[in-house]
Amino acid sequence: MKKNFLLGILLLIPMLSYGELFLEITKGSEDQYKVAMIPFEGNSRISKQLHNIIRNDLTRTGEFSVLDEELLLPVKIVNEELIYNDWKLLGMDYLVTGTIVKANNSLDINYEIYDVHKKRKVRSSKVFGIPNQIRQLAHYTSDGIYESITGIKGIAATKLLYVNETKDSKSISTYKLMLADSDGANEKILLSSSDPIISPSWSPDGKRVAYVSFETGMAKVFIQEIASGKRESVLSKNTQISSPSWSPDGKYLSLTLYQDGNAEIYILRLRDRTLTRMTNQFAIDTESSWSPKGNKILFTSGRSGSPQIYELDLRKLNPKAKRISFEGTYNAKASYLPKEEGIIFVHRSANGLFHIALKYKRENFIRVLTEAKMDESPSVAPNGNMVIYGIREKDLSMLAGFSLSGAKFKLPASNGEVREPSWSNFLR
């Protein structure tokens, strides 16, 4: 019998940077708020950097169009009142100004938002931190602007997990579990391994990750603390375990166990590692994910003859799985939208291609939202407005995303291939 050694697994505390994903915005959407951003005063270098990050954050949501810097007018103030007419002529809805206060150990950003139609200031905010947190401060500002104008919580300050694979000259692969900002910047390596890593999943508090690693020779689920790098295998049973998903309160992990040689769904209580079996039938049951209130689970089951999506109500005594996908012969990897108004999942269309689809609960048809050939692993942003997923382009795997309002973006890897993204919860 072969034994796989734990060679080549480096645990790096995430202070080591790796690189950056490039962010390309490839399509905007129709209805956008038009915002003019006046360069913040106080520090021109920081101001430029802030401006770029905020512009990218807002544009990526698909709901904003930020005016080109060249077209900016000087801000006119008469009798302490901002003159709005010029901005109206430019077709602007909002104006953003700000000041930067930088000291040795602190960096403060004050910003104001003006409503051009109503002709008044609608927000005055401050975000503060330390100088090397520029990107975070910029993201907080973007979220503040986004929330003030749309009333929806922003996702600029959230984070992404994904798997990176690189090959050396002999085509030997190295797999890395990566952590990055929502725009692909600030990449950190959480785990590096010579064996595959799949299914990364954020804990709701953003402090831990669960994932599947093949380092022991078969699929096993590990939980790792992001700050310390401490990791452990969730169950000592000698069986294959995969597909981890955290309950919204962080107390449970739903898993797929292969104890009888057949994939079945179990729920693991983390406190005492007790297991509760949730499915018991002949076909494949896997890819579980929790509802926002923690009372239901979605999963993929082959029990009808092909992979379809089912729902289990955990509050019932003897929950019976209810099938909820009926279109097509392959529907899998579903997750709820944050208000449970619908689900996002992988759908195989009649021509055999895989796409990301959306189905609203109260409708009986699905909406296909992507167009490439082998789209997979969708993960919904915590505000329910954006989805990140994996695509293949020219034989390379990379990440792509879209907003429900129609904007699209891509995140190609800086090195090798990237896949299996997972979007964190709100971290602010």
Add this chain to the structure above:
Amino acid sequence: MIANHRYLQASLFSFCIHAVIFLYIYGSFNTDSTQSLLISKPLQIELKFDLPSQKITKINPASTKVDTSLQNQSSQDVIYSKTQDVTKTPQGNALIESNIANLLVEESEINADKEQQEVSMYAQRIISMIEDAWMKPRNIPDSLVANLRLKIRSSGRITDVDLIKSSGNIRFDNSALQAVRRVETFNFFSSIPKTIYEKEFQVIAISFNPL
């Protein structure tokens, strides 16, 4: 000659016939045009009037008539029955007086009709301007409804917008609010007579209900 009953009756009779003809032509002509206006433009926005007098004029895209057409119908009925009365039984002064009284009521009803039609014409224009400014968000569930209340100055400037009924989808609500914000001013309001503006257009409610 004036005192002669026959002349009076004849002139009254003649007046009635002319009134009938005039009103019939006027009434039917207007009804037709109003109907065709509603049919030719499929409405996506309904205008609701919340008035202290509890009168609600609803422009419903499904129907092809304005509610006020009922009043047209009844006034025509009145006329017809009145004509019959006159031809059948030539009465004394009492009948003539009641006839005149009825005619006056008719006239005010006809005026009310005219006013309703004017109101619905302005309502149409409000709906048009908002429809042009409204961009429905993509990938939202079907059958969403959001209701806004607007406060408008006599100049047509919208001073206040409130979301009185959320659709349950923030992006949809936002798009409705944004449409109204973009319009900012209904520039045709200056041509609305003051009485009509004060009665109907100071505060209006709009329902966004895409087909």
Add this chain to the structure above:
Amino acid sequence: MNKSINTFFALSTILIFAGCSSLQITEEAVADQSVAGVSITSKSTATQAVLANAVVYFEYDQFSLSAKSIQALKGVSELMKRNTKITISIEGHADERGTREYNLALGQRRAESVSNYLIANGIKRNRLVTKSYGEERPLSLGSNDTAWSKNRRVEIK
């Protein structure tokens, strides 16, 4: 038999040289050495060859065994009956299409199909280990039918 012949030759040589009296005559029996054979757990190359050839392929989305596969597995079954100490690892795979976790489960199903066949043929369950790599260890890179069909497999080791 050999021994008596040796003795005869030895004796005859002595008799022949007995005439030449200055010669030293010796007789030595060579010792028989018994060597204990150590059975090593690694399979013999022959065994490995049989197993390497017993790759089982599958149709898209399927985990059932074809007639050709059953033929290959018959060889494995016989091998295991001859060498009762051998244990094998049955590893299932899938092509890249579809979701990763579902493919992991599909690979496992394929491994189970093979394992079930062997058990039905009298091989004890405790000699078989099944596991799946899903789509993570493709044999053939590329996004086309040829590559995909090569990756939908079970390997026995």
